[in-house]
Amino acid sequence: MKLQQLRYLVEVAKQGLNVSEAAEKLHTSQPGISKQIRLLEDELGVQIFIRNGKRVVDVTAPGREILRISERMLMQAQNLKRIGEEFVNVEGGSLTIATTHTQARYALPKPIKAFLARYPKVRLSIKQGSPTQISEMVVDGSADIAIATEGIDHYPELAMLDCYDWNRDVVVPSGHPLATLDHPISLAEIAAYPLITYDFAFTGRNKINRAFENVGLTPNVVLTAIDTDVIKTYVSLGLGVGIIAGMAFEPERDIGLVAVAAGHLFEPSTTRIGIRRDAYLRGYAFDFIELFAPHLSRQDVQDALLCEIGDAA
Amino acid sequence: MKLQQLRYLVEVAKQGLNVSEAAEKLHTSQPGISKQIRLLEDELGVQIFIRNGKRVVDVTAPGREILRISERMLMQAQNLKRIGEEFVNVEGGSLTIATTHTQARYALPKPIKAFLARYPKVRLSIKQGSPTQISEMVVDGSADIAIATEGIDHYPELAMLDCYDWNRDVVVPSGHPLATLDHPISLAEIAAYPLITYDFAFTGRNKINRAFENVGLTPNVVLTAIDTDVIKTYVSLGLGVGIIAGMAFEPERDIGLVAVAAGHLFEPSTTRIGIRRDAYLRGYAFDFIELFAPHLSRQDVQDALLCEIGDAA
DNA sequence: GTTTGTTACGGCTACCGTAAAGATC
DNA sequence: GATCTTTACGGTAGCCGTAACAAAC
DSSP, X not given: OOHHHHHHHHXXXXXXXXXXHHHHHTTSOHHHHHHHHXXXXXXXXXXXXXXXTTEEEEEOHHHHHHHHHHHHHHHHHHHHHHHHHHHHSSSOEEEEEEEOHHIIIIISHHHHHHHXXXXXXXXXXXXXXXXXXXXXXXXTTSOSEEEESSSOSXXXXXXXXXXXXXXXXXXEETTOGGGGOSSOOOHHHHHTSOEEEEOTXXXXXXXXXXXXXXXXXXXXXXXXXSSHHHHHHHHHXXXXXXXXXXXXXXTTTSTTEEEXXXXXXXXXXXXEEEEETTOOOOHHHHHHHHHHSTTOOHHHHHHHHHOOHHHHO | OOHHHHHHHHHHHHTXXXXXXXXXXXXXXXXXXXXXXXXXXXXXXXXXXXXXXXXXXXXXXHHHHHHHHHHHHHHHHHHHHHHHHHHHSSSOEEEEEEEOHHIIIXXXXXXXXXXXXXXXXXXXXXXXXXXXXXXXXXXXXXXXXXXXXXXXXXXXXXXXXXXXXXXXXXXXXXXXXXXXXXSOOOHXXXXXXXXXXXXXXXXXXXXXXXXXXXXXXXXXEEEEESSHHHHHHHHHTTSOEEEEEGXXXXXXXXXXXXXXXXXXXXXXXXXXXEEETTOOOOHHHHHHHHHHSTTXXXXXXXXXXXXXXXXXX
């Protein structure tokens, strides 16, 4: 059994059981892949793929198990290489964070600035995407850490750690009737105006919907945006009332806008980080996490990696 | 990077950093091992072993990490082979249980009989040893399942599952004063006689000691045995009063002996099974566990394997 | 007919074992 | 001096790539 064979196997599965494409991805010949897979099947004594004549059409039951374990082994092989890099170049390296606009724009600048000061030689990169996209980036290894609020709960490969809770604000142009209320704002008052808020699947949007549903109101959402800046822009234009993450309101920058606390109206959301449970994280990655969420020490994170299903149960 | 290299690495570490012995164990030449390890070190870019001139004297910090991960990878490679065997020969195979005398003699016969009837083609073997020995058998892969009552808690590689609680009986020759009490037996009454019980490190022996200590009694233990049969033999000879596991008393066989329930005097003990968290268990292994501890379904066991640190916390 | 997987064959890498030399205790 | 590790070197297995063939859509 050779690691190469497992690599072939996993790549064929990943390419939808297409040996030729796998060969192309791995920059090798497809007869080589065919042969090595057959050799592995012979060695293990099981068919891994079901072939219809000369076409790979499915994975056998043992094949699924074998693929699962193979992936883990390859992951660990990658970890071995990372350990090498880590110790050769303690300070240098790279860290890729996958996150949503709101986090990147409002929550991350501060910890990232501190991180860059501490680790100037680390190549830090940020990838933006939807919660689903960023989760998958971490799952497939193209990012190290996912940071998001929604929809990253359901990947068994990922360990999730709570970072902080936050509430929502209503933003309106200054001078707007809602800006000068003498009492806490209510859902009914908000629903009286056209609404601008986050796209579905983003930043706790469904918690907003649920709040209105619970009191039998149907808000008139005139615009859904992916990022807060777009929301604020249209609120400035008088298109409607915005509902945004509290941390996304910056009084000194958001001239002409007023934020009204609405934490009492909507469930708070929790921003979490997600990391592959079997990934090897460089030392500075733990430091970054601690900069972002100071209560998460390296030990906490490693414990969570070891066993995080228990927390969910 | 090749699996073979990892195998060399791990074996050298296991043989106390002696390359020659590792070569012998692996039936290969030691120059080959030296070279492959150097090649791996070059590839990873880190020293794994610290060499004093030409002698391997220690493992570097990254080396320890690398060894840890390598062991896991090799374990999984072995799992791959097992999957093959499992599906080639669904009914056949082997299962090795490491356990103590008491379990082997009194708790296991019934489930093993049922197991053999269900899986006649499985080569079942039982290895007997002290709790420490059996734990290590499972850790190093020479047994699949450990069953014991004491001292198998502290191996992080092992997942532990509670099977059943049991209490102790006092055994005396029939006609003995303690055999005909009209009230529940007390510690003081027991301590009045010479005692015969289990060796330290076995079968909850320290719970027995603790019970006496708690009431300020110092029992006179005249004989410590590893197995219950020895205890019963000497009790029959009138050497003293025995304290044994309740399940180990068989009224129809133990002629001339009387058991007196003593569950109210000593903490109950819990018999557990231990399995390597990263081992691949054959289907019948799960069935065996369920035969032994009917409340442990396959799913329960697999969940515990996935994450069992959480249960301990 | 095109796409896709298998079989056949040759080159070449690199692994392994033997032999000898260098280091350490 | 004995043990242990590395270096040197030759044989060989087996991996990879090209080319031709066979099957499926």
